[in-house]
Amino acid sequence: MLHPEIAARVLGRIWASPRIVEDFAAICATGGRFAGTESERRAVAWLAARLGEATGRPVQREAIAYRGWTRGPACVRAGGAEWPAQALGRSPATPAGGLVAPLLDLGRGTPAQIAAAGDAVRGAVVLVRHEFMLGTGHMHRRRKYEAARDAGAAAFLIACHEPGLLKVTGSAGDGGPDNIPCAGISAEAGAALARLSGERVTLFTEGVFEDRSADNLFATIDGTGEQLVVLSAHIDGHDLAQSAIDNASGLACALAVAEAARDVVPGLARGLQLALFNIEEWALLGSAAHLAALAPAERMRRVLNVNLDSVAGAEGLAALTSGVPGMAGFLRDALAPAGLDLAIAEPFFGNSDHANFLRHGIPALRLCAGFDRPGSNLRFLLTSADTPDKVRPEQLKHAASVAALIALSACAAPMAPVPRMDAATAARVTTPQA
Ligand SMILES: [Zn+2]
Incomplete structure (x- = not known):
């Protein structure tokens, strides 16, 4: 006492x-x-x-x-427009000309939603939503990333939950060889990209690993x-x-x-x-x-x-x-x-x-x-x-x-x-x- x-x-x-x-x-x-x-x-x-x-x-x-990992610039190009992005911590770099793949909007992007999308995930740039971090039932970004990666996605995009052109950040992978490029984008970019689901998009991320x-x-x-x-x-x-x-x-x-x-x-x-x-x-x-x-x-x-x-x-x-x-x-x-x-x-x-x-x-x-x-x-x-x-x-x-x-x-x-x-x-x- x-x-x-x-x-x-x-x-x-x-x-x-x-x-x-x-x-x-x-x-x-x-x-x-x-x-x-x-x-x-x-x-x-x-x-x-x-x-x-x-x-x-x-x-x-x-x-x-x-x-360690040093972040480089990142962006998404689609439909003739370009949106700024923020590579998530320890994202691998995309090829020099960018990673080109069809976009797949999976809404909130829970592991269940990713599993339900089946083969469509393979080779796609999967788009999910970030969530308010401190809420009952919050689904962490990392669990969404891992579900998308393990289902064969080519890349992972997460859109901010908060309006205002605010990019969202965080880390996702562990830097391992099976990691896929991943980046945070604004809520507005997420909404614009969602309208392009099914179309090919280009993602650029840079990052350098170092002990x-x-x-x-x-x-x-x-x-x-x-x-x-x-x-x-x-x-x-x-x-x-x-x-x-x-x-x-x-x-x-x-x-x-x-x-x-x-x-x-x-x-x-x-x-x-x-x-x-x-x-x-x-x-x-x-x-x-x-x-x-x-x-x-x-x-x-x-x-x-x-x-x-x-x-x-x-x-x-x-x-x-x-x-x-x-x-x-x-x-x-x-x-x-x-x-x-x-x-x-x-x-x-x-x-x-x-x-x-x-x-x-x-x-x-x-x-x-x-x-x-x-x-x-x-x-x-x-x-x-x-x-x-x-x-x-x-x-x-x-x-x-x-x-x-x-x-x-x-x-x-x-x-x-x-x-x-x-x-x-x-x-x-x-x-x-x-
Ligand atoms: Zn903290």
Whole structure:
């Protein structure tokens, strides 16, 4: 049980300090932080220094080797017109003269729709729709891409869900030899191309692969015992804008929690580890490599992961709990004494670093803003409109307050706040719904 005086002191610091707003602006000023770019390196350098300052502890860098990729220009030509496109992360390049194939509009483009299209998919440029990322029943771009690729599509186009000539981005393939060219286009381009379904279109994408390394950053504030609560946020983003909501918001909140709680945690039963993961936008590579490399005893020390990803841009927060047994009750008990609450979404969303903790049996949740609110600013995720103006200071402070209470309640609890999961339970909570 977290002592009410400690909770009050930490929350008061968060609400009184201007620092979270300054940190958010500074992180946005580093640019979109697309992995492998100068912007990402600037962000890592800034975050390493600031993490050390906020925690008052040494910062560990963990270098993760990965297959890097540099994005080149992309466009679609059809019916005498040309639309700008954004190659999805790790898309193979098309041949120099472009990839020419018939267009097949499959609407939303769920795996079921792709399967129902049968042989028509083979050799086609498949057009599907991007969806609001944080909604019940959301079908992730990656699942659509993989279904199209595995059905023999020649290429994959995904149209933005939001009007305004906003291209949509994200990653799709894993850079493997069976990957197909893939690109995001605007809603308007998608509507125009849909009228040309069945006609031949030309897709141009460029991209260069190169072996690279990216750093995860860690700082640990020890408690009185061995166990740790991990508060995480991902560093990298996309290069269309500043990746402000996704995820400068989470980074600024993690730093604010660390700064407000660093003299409190040493008196609690568990320590607090700040984990800033890189290459999250590349199918969660940074956290996957980190957890895989941990010794089993180190993994056992970690009793809870609170993952902050896109925590501002709307009023109110949701916890994506994946139905982890005991999690919802723990969260409500942690927040109720301060009069705070949050929505609980139980379906599994494998869309951020918490998923990798779950796969290792470590109870984990993602906090996010705007869940099931498609009219909120979270609709701009992965577009050129994910800019700092979409976030209000009090949204950042509210998210930091909620994250602090959850993390510190877990640090203070006499027993592990949520039971560790056996392999069968971990497999069950990380299985996507149909
Ligand atoms: Zn994110």
